[in-house]
Amino acid sequence: MNAVFAQGGGSGFLVQMIPLGAMFLIFYFLVLVPQRKKQKALEEMLNNLKNGDKVVTQGGIYGTIAGINAKENTVQLQIAASVKVEVARSAITALRNGKEDEKEKV
16 A cells, blocks of 8 residues: 555645745746846947947936047047046946936926
């Protein structure tokens, strides 16, 4: 009789693992896949930066790219008429488009 219970125990373990596997798949598709897409888009945006692009940094500084130093992975941001700061390229989080700027001026 013990041999019968031993055989049934293996399939019981697999049945118990199905909900765990389903939770992992749900987590993967709801959290990890979108995060990977967002990271890829950010890397592409950082690689395509050019002079004149209006950007926002992690610290909330709005500026226009005045120069790019590819060797050191930094960019020069013009944040006022004669004020330029050098920031790490990785500190840039987003591009601003012209439509947002027009809304701010109104």
